[in-house]
Amino acid sequence: MDVDRRDEWLARTFVELADTLVADFDLIDFLSMLADRCVELLDGAEVGLLLADPRGSLQVMASSTERIGRIESCEVQYEEGPCYECYRSGLPVLNARLEGAERRWPRFAPVAKESGYQMVHALPLRLRDDVIGTMNVFDTSLHEMTPEEVGLTRAFADAATIGILQERTIRRKSDLSTQLQAALDSRVVVEQAKGIVAERLKVDIDAAFRLLRDHARRNREQLSAVAGALVSGSLGAPELLSGSAGHHPAPEDRSG
């Protein structure tokens, strides 16, 4: 692995993350992007972020694929698994093989294995002495994270924590019912837009979502506004590709 190229990629990534911490900051968007960048660094493992709500229950906030989101939800439901262990102890769970983990996680391990995962890791998101959530890496391979990879993932976890702090500071206290209605509306439109993009550009739903989200960020628009434009026809799906010449390339390989 070319150290210089990887360092350059990292520098660009963190500048990009800092750029998103501006006025129309969207936490889910930020965390999704962070998860995806982490995926690029870790060469195909899947990444998710769980955050504790005011009652202390973990909630799934962002997932690089729908698959990991579902398995993380199982963990929340069972109150068992690497994320829960990490959250409760405040200590990382690293290089945990699912094969043979039935005693440690009797309900989580079979479900995670069935989905194709072999190795799981979880890092705490810390705010001073408090653990506010976890960053999770689920791998279908048996790759063990090197100390360097752990260090880099920890840097992403710290960036996530900064973003969360930012969001809590600037969150507008607008009327909750208006927020709920808007959220219900935007969910319909965003899912419909995913379908339109998937069909027009012949990609899968996860890829369609990333194209939507990247376009929204490049143009500094809300995701729901971009989705609405696609559904109404004022934006064409091919236009989502036209900005991808500036798309952030992943590092070509990583050290084994």
Added chain:
Amino acid sequence: MSVDAAGRFLAVLAEIAGDAPPNLGTICEACAVALPVCGASLVLMGAGDHESVAGVFGGAAAAAQDAEFMLGEGPGLEAHLVGRPVVVADLIVAADRWPRFAPVAVELGIRAIHAVPLRAGTTTIGVLELYGDHRSGSPTDWLQDPLLLANTIGLLLLNLQAEAASESLAWALNIADTRAVVHQATGMISAQLQVGVDEALVRLRGRAFAVDRAVEAVAAEVVAGSSRFES
């Protein structure tokens, strides 16, 4: 009978959900356990009167919820439209009110339905629908005060949304939902047929009706690419 349905509902919900936040599925389960009904459905509406997210508890309830969605008629849709509860004591007698939905529900073993609109602020955001079979008795007896239960659930939903970030729907509100695939399929069909999303949804529901399968099942096939719509 002066039992407080809303209070029982909350007690049951606390027991079912434990420390985890409730979701649309567990809210329906709590209704089905706390009340003498065989199932419950919760549908929240979004843009263009499309069903945004939905939860359900009970096999017959799930099939009835899907049938109402597919056929575009039924007590739940009516309650949402008029903004007031709709009570059906006997679906067989009320068959001409919903000529396509009623026979389907009856065949599922459902005798009675109590549909209550849910409000957040001044807008109706969705509908709670309770289904009774031959053991459930009169639907007017299930809820002394339908609006109290509806408002309780409305407050729960707002509380869940309060913990979400900005304009995103709270995870707890979409975790039990399976409608996402329907919206995705609607988008794909609208692109395949070059029509608007409202018409695309009509076509999706029409195909589900024609092949006698649940809308979500047909939608899943569209999203997977194994089923296409050509003009």
